[in-house]
Amino acid sequence: MKVLTNKIAALLFVPIFWILFLFITLLTISFKLLQINALRRYFRKGKKLSVLFLEVVPEDNAGYLYRSLKWQNILRQNNINSAVLTLLKKDKSYDQLLSAPYLVNVLFILTICKRCFQCLAALNANVVIVRRELLIYNDYGNLFMEKFLRSINENLILDFDDDISFAKREPRAIVFYGKLLIELPDKFSKSLDFYNYFIPGSTYLKKEILIPHSHIHEKNILTLPTLVDYNKFAPKVYDLTKKTITFGWSGIPGNFHNLPVILNALNKLSSTYEFDFVIISRYPFRYDTKFEMRFIKYDVNKTMEQLHHIDVGVMPLIDNKESRGKCGFKLIQYMGCGIVSIASAITVNNDIVDDKINGFLVYNETEWLQKLEAIIHLKKQFSEIGKRAFEKISTNYSFDTYTNQFIEFIKFVNQSN
Numbered sequence: 201m202k203v204l205t206n207k208i209a210a211l212l213f214v215p216i217f218w219i220l221f222l223f224i225t226l227l228t229i230s231f232k233l234l235q236i237n238a239l240r241r242y243f244r245k246g247k248k249l250s251v252l253f254l255e256v257v258p259e260d261n262a263g264y265l266y267r268s269l270k271w272q273n274i275l276r277q278n279n280i281n282s283a284v285l286t287l288l289k290k291d292k293s294y295d296q297l298l299s300a301p302y303l304v305n306v307l308f309i310l311t312i313c314k315r316c317f318q319c320l321a322a323l324n325a326n327v328v329i330v331r332r333e334l335l336i337y338n339d340y341g342n343l344f345m346e347k348f349l350r351s352i353n354e355n356l357i358l359d360f361d362d363d364i365s366f367a368k369r370e371p372r373a374i375v376f377y378g379k380l381l382i383e384l385p386d387k388f389s390k391s392l393d394f395y396n397y398f399i400p401g402s403t404y405l406k407k408e409i410l411i412p413h414s415h416i417h418e419k420n421i422l423t424l425p426t427l428v429d430y431n432k433f434a435p436k437v438y439d440l441t442k443k444t445i446t447f448g449w450s451g452i453p454g455n456f457h458n459l460p461v462i463l464n465a466l467n468k469l470s471s472t473y474e475f476d477f478v479i480i481s482r483y484p485f486r487y488d489t490k491f492e493m494r495f496i497k498y499d500v501n502k503t504m505e506q507l508h509h510i511d512v513g514v515m516p517l518i519d520n521k522e523s524r525g526k527c528g529f530k531l532i533q534y535m536g537c538g539i540v541s542i543a544s545a546i547t548v549n550n551d552i553v554d555d556k557i558n559g560f561l562v563y564n565e566t567e568w569l570q571k572l573e574a575i576i577h578l579k580k581q582f583s584e585i586g587k588r589a590f591e592k593i594s595t596n597y598s599f600d601t602y603t604n605q606f607i608e609f610i611k612f613v614n615q616s617n
Contacts, residue, residue, distance in 0.1 A: 363525025435538025
């Protein structure tokens with residue numbers, strides 16, 4: 201029955217998608233003929249600067265909170281109008297929508313309709329910041345939504361904090377069903393041509409923009425880490441009388457595949473030392489461990505409280521292109537809470553952590569056992585190391601540090617067109 205339902209949904213999706221695709225394409229052609237973008241600029245002259253964020257992730261996602269919502273509030277505090285529109289609300293279960301193929305098709309249709317209306321809001325904005333992608337998990341239609349948005353507003357900034365091209369395994373083979381829907385094998389890479397300005401989350405991602413796109417000038421790029429505002433909270437206070445060290449990891453289930461490396465090392469250590477392990481996520485992670493592994497269900501409203509359960513935050517990564525494209529937000533979170541951290545020494549992690557000063561770096565998989573054991577023996581120094589970590593993040597990875605740069609970049613984009 202499920203197989204039949206999924207097949208019917210897939211067949212129905214094709215004509216519905218084509219109706220939407222043709223409608224939005226006709227709108228795009230009409231807007232270009234009417235020179236809507238030029239008219240928008242004319243009627244916006246002399247009006248208060250306005251910025252629109254087009255988000256793609258749910259409202260309780262860290263990307264939404266720290267790369268859109270927080271900046272919206274800062275812009276408003278600096279007399280700049282700002283709004284954030286996303287495709288998924290936090291009260292909707294995103295995982296449930298993706299639990300069956302027919303529900304995925306429903307999600308695609310709903311988000312296409314919703315994004316079309318949200319793009320129209322760009323008529324009343326000077327600058328539009330697109331976060332990651334315009335359409336979630338939808339590479340159909342030969343970038344029709346990007347073309348539609350650009351017919352309305354050409355002051356477009358693409359903000360991304362992952363190597364999305366690698367995450368999509370681009371370029372990939374397109375099956376017959378994908379060809380029916382004009383699916384692109386390299387959608388994200390091709391979408392870069394629709395943007396003149398970029399906000400990558402690291403210098404590594406900045407290079408990923410510049411190397412294949414020699415026409416893009418560096419002044420059109422603002423490298424902006426995913427920042428935290430934990431400096432208004434007190435850093436973690438370590439209890440030196442506590443006998444058991446708590447190692448911990450916080451992240452999305454999609455990154456569980458990085459955990460076995462460190463869990464295997466901790467299994468070996470457990471015969472000699474006493475400790476436990478905490479996982480903070482939306483769902484539990486099952487693994488055969490010789491030590492206690494506790495699960496804390498992630499709650500966006502209790503981030504600080506949950507992170508303070510951790511004595512030593514870990515960020516193991518498998519050294520590949522996907523990991524090199526990460527921007528170290530997990531580390532920034534740990535250290536911003538004054539937590540001792542240990543991480544794989546991959547790309548941006550080397551900039552965030554000063555090894556053996558405010559945290560620890562592991563340069564290859566075989567080092568995890570040695571480094572973790574060394575950290576256990578440094579328990580009395582946790583408070584001091586955590587304090588230095590907190591100071592590093594407060595100085596280099598806080599919103600106060602980047603506010604002027606961000607606002608100046610927005611003004612630069614606005615004045616360039």
